[in-house]
Amino acid sequence: MKTLLAFLKKELTEQLRSGRVLFLGILFVLFGIMNPAVAKLTPWLMEQLADTLAESGMTVTEVNITAMDSWVQFFKNVPMALIAFVLLESSIFTKEYRSGTLILSLTKGLERYKVVAAKTAVLILLWSAGYWLCYAVTYAYNAYYWDNAIAKSLSFSAVVWWVFGLWVIAFTVLFSTLCTANTGVLVGTGGVVLASTVVAMVPKVSKFLPTLLTDGNSLIYGQKSPEDYTAALVITGVTSVAALTVSIVRFNKKQL
Amino acid sequence: MDMLRICGLRKRFGDKEVLRGLDLTVPENSIFGFIGQNGAGKTTTMKSVLGLLRADGGEIFVNGERVVYGQTATNRYIGYLPDVPEFYSFMTAPEYLDFCGAISGMGKRETSKRRDELLELVGLREETHRVGGFSRGMKQRLGIAQALLGRPKLLICDEPTSALDPLGRKEILDILLAVREQTTVLFSTHILTDVERICTDVAFLHGGTVRVQGTLGEIKSRFRQDEYLLETDSEAHLTAITEAFPAVRRREGNQLILSVKNTPAFEVLGFVSAHRIPLVRWERVEPTLETMFMEVIES
Numbered sequence: 001m002k003t004l005l006a007f008l009k010k011e012l013t014e015q016l017r018s019g020r021v022l023f024l025g026i027l028f029v030l031f032g033i034m035n036p037a038v039a040k041l042t043p044w045l046m047e048q049l050a051d052t053l054a055e056s057g058m059t060v061t062e063v064n065i066t067a068m069d070s071w072v073q074f075f076k077n078v079p080m081a082l083i084a085f086v087l088l089e090s091s092i093f094t095k096e097y098r099s100g101t102l103i104l105s106l107t108k109g110l111e112r113y114k115v116v117a118a119k120t121a122v123l124i125l126l127w128s129a130g131y132w133l134c135y136a137v138t139y140a141y142n143a144y145y146w147d148n149a150i151a152k153s154l155s156f157s158a159v160v161w162w163v164f165g166l167w168v169i170a171f172t173v174l175f176s177t178l179c180t181a182n183t184g185v186l187v188g189t190g191g192v193v194l195a196s197t198v199v200a201m202v203p204k205v206s207k208f209l210p211t212l213l214t215d216g217n218s219l220i221y222g223q224k225s226p227e228d229y230t231a232a233l234v235i236t237g238v239t240s241v242a243a244l245t246v247s248i249v250r251f252n253k254k255q256l
Numbered sequence: 257m258d259m260l261r262i263c264g265l266r267k268r269f270g271d272k273e274v275l276r277g278l279d280l281t282v283p284e285n286s287i288f289g290f291i292g293q294n295g296a297g298k299t300t301t302m303k304s305v306l307g308l309l310r311a312d313g314g315e316i317f318v319n320g321e322r323v324v325y326g327q328t329a330t331n332r333y334i335g336y337l338p339d340v341p342e343f344y345s346f347m348t349a350p351e352y353l354d355f356c357g358a359i360s361g362m363g364k365r366e367t368s369k370r371r372d373e374l375l376e377l378v379g380l381r382e383e384t385h386r387v388g389g390f391s392r393g394m395k396q397r398l399g400i401a402q403a404l405l406g407r408p409k410l411l412i413c414d415e416p417t418s419a420l421d422p423l424g425r426k427e428i429l430d431i432l433l434a435v436r437e438q439t440t441v442l443f444s445t446h447i448l449t450d451v452e453r454i455c456t457d458v459a460f461l462h463g464g465t466v467r468v469q470g471t472l473g474e475i476k477s478r479f480r481q482d483e484y485l486l487e488t489d490s491e492a493h494l495t496a497i498t499e500a501f502p503a504v505r506r507r508e509g510n511q512l513i514l515s516v517k518n519t520p521a522f523e524v525l526g527f528v529s530a531h532r533i534p535l536v537r538w539e540r541v542e543p544t545l546e547t548m549f550m551e552v553i554e555s
Contacts, residue, residue: 006358010344017346099342104402107306107336108360112327252326256308 003110007118011092015122020088028130031081032137036145039069067146068220071154074138075161075216081134082165085127086172090185092119093176103256113248116173120244123169131162156226157216163236164213168193170240170247177251210236257320259284259410259440260305265314267300274300276464277314282410282442282457286471287432289451290444291549292461298444299339301461302414306336319409332360335403335439339414341395345388349380349398352387356402367405374401378431393424400431404439411435413443417450429454448545458545460552467552479543479551482516486524487537500527513541 015021043063046053053059096102106112135158142148151157168189175188193211200206212232218224260282267275274297282288292298303309305316307328316323318330343352350371357367375381378397383390387398396416403411413432417425425447432441433454445451451458452472459469468475488494488510498504503518514524528535 003359003361006355009358010347010355014344014346100338100340101342101344103308103338104336104341104343104356105359107308107328107331107334108356108406109329109332110359255310 004114004118007105007110007114008121011118011122015126021126024085024088024126024130025133027084028081028134029137031077032134033141035073035077035138036070036141038073039065040145042069065146067142067148067150070138070142070146071151071220072217074135075157075214078131078134078161079214081130082127082168085130085165086168086189087186089123089126090172090176090189091182092123093173094180094182094185097180097256100256106256112252112254116177116244116248116251119176120169120173120247123172124166127165127169128162131165151220152222153219153226156229157219160213160219160229160233161216163233164210167210167213167236167240170243174243174247174250177247177254207231208235210239257284258282258317259286259319260442261317262301262305263315263317265301265304265316266312267297267304267309268312274464275304275311275314278461278465280459280466280469282440284409284440285436286457287436287441287455288443289455289458290442290461291446291448291451291458291545292444293446293553296461297464298461299414302336302412302442302444305412306331306334332406333409335406335408335411337396337399337403337411337413337416339416339418341399341402343387343395343398343402346386348386349375349383349390349401352398353402353405356405360406362406370405370407371401374404377401377404377434379427393420393427396420396424396428397431400428400435404435408439411439411441411443413441415444415446417445417447425450448549452545460549462553467555468548475548476543479548481541481543483541484514484516484521484524485537485539485541486512486514486528486535489534489536493531493533496531496533497524497527510536 042065046063102115105115139148148154171189171192172185175185176182179185179188196209196211200209200211206212207228208231210232212229213236215224219226219229258281260280262278262280265275265278265280266273278297278301280290280301290298290301300309304311305318305323307323307325307330310325319333321330321333323330344355347355353371353374354367357364357371362370372381375383378401380394380397380401383394387395390398396419400413400416403413411432416428416432420428429450432443435441455472457469457471458475460467468478470478485507486497486504488497491510494506494510494512497512498506501514501519501524504512504514504524507513514521525538527533
């Protein structure tokens with residue numbers, strides 16, 4: 001346990017001193033502010049565009065903005081934050097392969113699974129902190145300007161999106177142990193998410209796929225209920241655990 | 257007791273067979289020079305000992321325990337310095353050693369005591385910069401410090417002096433000599449003068465196997481060919497000797513080499529004395545590592 005904590009401490013120090021924590025902090029707070037800001041600016045934007053719209057035959061009537069518009073923005077922006085997060089952290093293993101820094105740690109008797117565990121833990125920690133910071137900022141602004149009570153199953157919709165992020169992290173870790181360069185990690189992780197999105201177009205299977213978890217809008221508008229997400233949540237959990245297990249097995253035999 | 261024993265180690269990369277049944281024994285408390293040309297398989301051998309490479313055949317024992325690829329328990333006996341050691345550039349030297357102590361399960365107090373000792377030994381005590389700004393020589397010295405942290409029974413250094421300037425090389429060799437009391441040292445190199453300066457034992461690696469192995473003294477006596485060197489002050493005297501003993505070989509300067517196999521040394525000395533030839537030098541030729549190595553490669 002002590003050796004795991006020591007490696008974890010090294011990972012956190014690295015994230016801090018390389019400026020990644022600061023960068024992610026700013027990024028997630030900005031996304032958090034952007035959601036209510038875009039919603040708040042919509043009427044003004046419409047007004048500015050009224051003349052152009054009128055020319056094409058559309059009349060702008062009074063635009064009624066609620067917390068819903070801000071939450072819709074939230075679910076639109078969070079994927080971008082996740083992509084930025086994965087891009088930034090995709091080299092968490094591969095840069096150590098490239099520089100050879102792991103060799104010294106491993107020849108000191110550090111068990112290999114602890115490397116996977118510590119790096120996964122740091123990714124989960126950073127994603128969770130960033131995501132919930134973004135959520136909290138949006139929530140606070142929404143509560144100040146409008147009323148969050150209007151959105152149905154709001155906490156649940158936020159939790160499932162967070163779980164989707166964890167699933168992506170599990171695959172980032174998996175591809176980090178399979179590939180040696182971070183292009184491989186990005187292509188692999190992106191490929192899995194893309195495959196899930198494409199397969200989800202078949203209506204019958206979509207409710208089993210992790211991509212369903214990104215559909216927060218249906219939840220807050222009450223088109224879907226939390227029970228509809230059970231199958232997808234179970235499958236997401238199982239595939240995440242499987243990905244991490246394979247990562248550890250694979251990393252134990254990886255040539256460094 | 258043997259600290260390291262390698263039996264019949266084989267490794268191929270694609271169609272290139274790098275190691276073809278390599279045998280090696282490193283006795284305890286020796287400074288073992290592992291000599292070979294670039295690409296001879298020195299690094300491959302060392303990485304196999306550390307369980308970083310999966311061997312195609314053969315067995316390796318460290319301190320009597322078998323080495324397993326992947327999760328390698330025998331590494332607790334080993335301190336390793338790679339040819340180009342890489343550290344976390346965001347740490348300072350003391351921070352890195354503390355990290356090494358923590359991941360190898362050493363206690364805090366022991367780590368900090370050992371850390372200060374080693375930083376003193378390698379001359380990085382006063383260094384406060386992060387490792388990212390270190391020179392090659394400084395990295396190499398920090399590399400030795402981290403390798404020695406856990407008081408390993410076997411210190412493996414992969415070409416520790418190859419990339420350094422003469423001063424940096426001397427520093428590293430002095431450190432290796434200084435730690436001999438505490439540990440067995442196995443280091444690979446192609447710089448033969450380094451070997452001659454500090455090694456007790458050597459092995460020549462060529463063509464994927466160890467061609468010759470033993471203590472430096474043993475090997476020298478094996479290669480000693482009972483040759484004598486004779487030097488006089490003038491060309492005329494030399495000619496006189498070569499005419500009398502056609503089997504002697506000329507060397508640069510006014511020097512002759514005679515082998516006792518075909519030219520009895522005392523007869524030559526008798527001739528020299530009878531003809532009153534002034535001798536500048538008369539000595540037994542000791543084989544150098546260079547001549548031995550060349551002989552191994554050419555055989």
